[in-house]
Amino acid sequence: MRVRSLAWLLFVLSIGCSAANSKDGGGTPAGDDGGGFNLDGDPGGFGDVDPSTLDPFKDNDGDGYLFADDCHDGNPLINPGAYDVPGDGVDNDCNGKVDDEEQCDESLVLTSTNAMDFARGLGLCRVAKAGATGKDKTWGVVSAKLTTTDDSKLPAARQFGLQQQWGTAVKPRGGKNMVVLSTGSARTPGQTGYMKPLNILLTSNTPNKTTPPPGWPRNTAGCPAPLNKTANDSVVLKLTVRVPTNAKSFTFDFDFYTSEYIEYSCSPYNDTYVAILKSKAPLDAKWGGNISFDTKGNPINVNSDFFQVCTPGTSSTGGIKYACPMGRAELKGTGYDDGSGDDQHGATSWLQTRASVVPGEEIEISFMIWNTSDWLLQSAILLDNWQWSAEGTTVPVTDRPK
Ligand SMILES: [Ca+2]
Ligand SMILES: [Ca+2]
Numbered sequence: 001m002r003v004r005s006l007a008w009l010l011f012v013l014s015i016g017c018s019a020a021n022s023k024d025g026g027g028t029p030a031g032d033d034g035g036g037f038n039l040d041g042d043p044g045g046f047g048d049v050d051p052s053t054l055d056p057f058k059d060n061d062g063d064g065y066l067f068a069d070d071c072h073d074g075n076p077l078i079n080p081g082a083y084d085v086p087g088d089g090v091d092n093d094c095n096g097k098v099d100d101e102e103q104c105d106e107s108l109v110l111t112s113t114n115a116m117d118f119a120r121g122l123g124l125c126r127v128a129k130a131g132a133t134g135k136d137k138t139w140g141v142v143s144a145k146l147t148t149t150d151d152s153k154l155p156a157a158r159q160f161g162l163q164q165q166w167g168t169a170v171k172p173r174g175g176k177n178m179v180v181l182s183t184g185s186a187r188t189p190g191q192t193g194y195m196k197p198l199n200i201l202l203t204s205n206t207p208n209k210t211t212p213p214p215g216w217p218r219n220t221a222g223c224p225a226p227l228n229k230t231a232n233d234s235v236v237l238k239l240t241v242r243v244p245t246n247a248k249s250f251t252f253d254f255d256f257y258t259s260e261y262i263e264y265s266c267s268p269y270n271d272t273y274v275a276i277l278k279s280k281a282p283l284d285a286k287w288g289g290n291i292s293f294d295t296k297g298n299p300i301n302v303n304s305d306f307f308q309v310c311t312p313g314t315s316s317t318g319g320i321k322y323a324c325p326m327g328r329a330e331l332k333g334t335g336y337d338d339g340s341g342d343d344q345h346g347a348t349s350w351l352q353t354r355a356s357v358v359p360g361e362e363i364e365i366s367f368m369i370w371n372t373s374d375w376l377l378q379s380a381i382l383l384d385n386w387q388w389s390a391e392g393t394t395v396p397v398t399d400r401p402k
């Protein structure tokens with residue numbers, strides 16, 4: 001967690017006056033009566049009572065952690081499962097250290113095959129134990145896997161990487177590294193394993209065909225349906241994550257690149273990126289499990305209204321007009337500036353998705369990209385800057401990051 005969000009700042013302001021971390025009442029946080037507890041669970045500091053009235057054999061604040069395991073059994077937002085909100089001066093996660101969430105993506109390497117490194121590159125630094133109870137039940141990544149859409153095999157090594165920059169203009173959104181997944185190569189020109197996005201030779205003989213998630217692939221409304229139900233040359237980062245007990249949503253940033261622009265815009269060959277979330281938080285079935293889509297509810301692809309890094313043109317199918325207000329600078333040096341004509345290739349630039357979760361639950365999130373209908377032109381997705389937030393959202397939202 002590298003940049004504190006506005007939501008966390010608001011949260012910090014609201015919790016700052018109930019910063020009691022010891023059962024013996026040592027220290028007297030501002031707004032607290034010295035007893036050190038805030039039994040009504042209101043972080044505003046009302047209703048403090050004498051801790052000697054708490055039952056030492058119960059979970060007095062109902063946060064899932066017994067008195068013995070909970071350094072503040074009068075505040076459900078403070079316990080060993082919480083995210084230690086940076087800068088609030090509170091040891092939110094009861095590990096004895098104030099504001100100590102770690103940084104972890106400084107020394108990652110491009111060619112890592114350790115999926116936990118990809119969680120770190122995304123900004124998820126903590127590892128959590130499956131089935132942990134009591135004090136050991138912290139938030140964190142329970143498992144991480146690099147796989148295919150049907151979770152059957154490790155994709156080719158060139159299809160995933162941890163990059164410190166993407167071309168000359170695109171930098172990570174948080175920390176030093178970002179995750180890149182590609183149907184072709186997650187490499188830029190000059191790096192070992194790089195293949196041109198328009199290169200059809202490497203994959204055409206042995207396309208890696210797998211079953212996509214239920215309800216996929218699909219296309220933008222008004223554009224032709226995919227030719228088949230196969231996901232070709234897929235690569236997936238699949239994470240199981242225990243959510244902090246004080247988080248109600250998360251955000252992450254992504255940037256979609258494709259060489260389908262513009263010749264195959266609004267065609268059946270529209271490559272697919274999805275982030276499939278399994279959570280106890282409600283998600284309308286119409287989204288097909290996906291939480292990243294454009295303002296019209298269409299999946300993120302070459303037809304998305306977020307597609308703005310390109311050379312202006314009109315698609316031959318569907319008559320989609322592309323104004324390309326962000327120009328081509330973010331294609332430079334990525335390999336997606338190396339088309340058969342100056343009009344080929346494009347990207348969305350950085351976008352941010354927010355989705356709700358249930359505090360303390362285990363979620364599964366799978367970031368997926370695959371070739372749709374064939375395997376000839378390649379696409380890539382950049383992922384970075386995972387952050388937890390104390391505020392929920394009624395529906396998943398994708399927009400330009402603030
Ligand atoms: Ca408790
Ligand atoms: Ca508590």
Ligand SMILES: [Ca+2]
Nearest residue numbers: 084091095097
């Ligand atoms: Ca701590």
Ligand SMILES: [Ca+2]
Nearest residue numbers: 084085090099
């Ligand atoms: Ca803190």
